[in-house]
Amino acid sequence: MGRYIRLISEGDLKDVEAPVLFLRAQASIAEAEPASDDWRAVFPTAHTTADVPGDHFTMMEEHIATTARAVDDWLRATVPAAG
Template identity: 50%
Template sequence: MTAGGGPHEFARLAAPLRGARRVAAVPVLGYGRGELLPATPEVALDWQAQGVLAHAAGTPVVLFGHSGGALLAHRLAVRLTELGFPPAGLVLADVYAPDDPLMAEWNRELSEGVFDRVEQFVAMDDSRLTAMAWYGGLFWTNPEPDTRIPTLLLRASQPLREPADGRDWRSTWKAARDVVDVPGDHFTMMAEHGGTTARAVHRWIGELPR
């Protein structure tokens, strides 16, 4: 949901899965110039849900989301379940609740991490910055994990910075059926270590009941 984010963020995750899994990126409505922003969370989720169902054409779907996008992926998984099309699984990579104190403590590292990788992403123009603020208002709320959906939590093995009070900095998700630590920090687990992250997802999907 960041202004510089988008499907291109998942290129390094998708590449190792070529020939093993069908991978498709789900766009977020309103980030393209001239696109309308959704009035409500329901409009945003239903637009994505219809796209996922049309693309899947009846085949099982596993949703994947990273960071703030993981909160959106969870909400989409719940919406698909409500519509009668529950996903086969949900993978959440380094997700944190918005009110987690680490989000404030790591504010500098999170911001700099995005701008340090700006060449990997799209230009942050006024439309995308506006969309980011709008989606923050729609979805930046504390999640209510859903135990109906088989869920894998992927956690970075390295912190962006060790917390000042020494507490456990690792991501948590109450409804996670499985938890796997992968190499890298919040950003590099999706970039430099994207291949290892992809293989962890691939193995987990293979263990899901058919």
């Protein structure tokens, strides 16, 4: 997790031509509800940002079906069908 945060904040991320999906949690892992959306991650080189149910951990645990569906829907809408 520490490496991820450092990579995003300090990395020199270049724009890529390939489509990039950035999934982020709708809920904060903080005990108290944040007063603003400042806690939400931003990935400036993403072409699409999608919010999914849960927090940073539960989006990949109890909400995995919804998270997977968001990825699948994005792939189907973004990547041309192989023919």
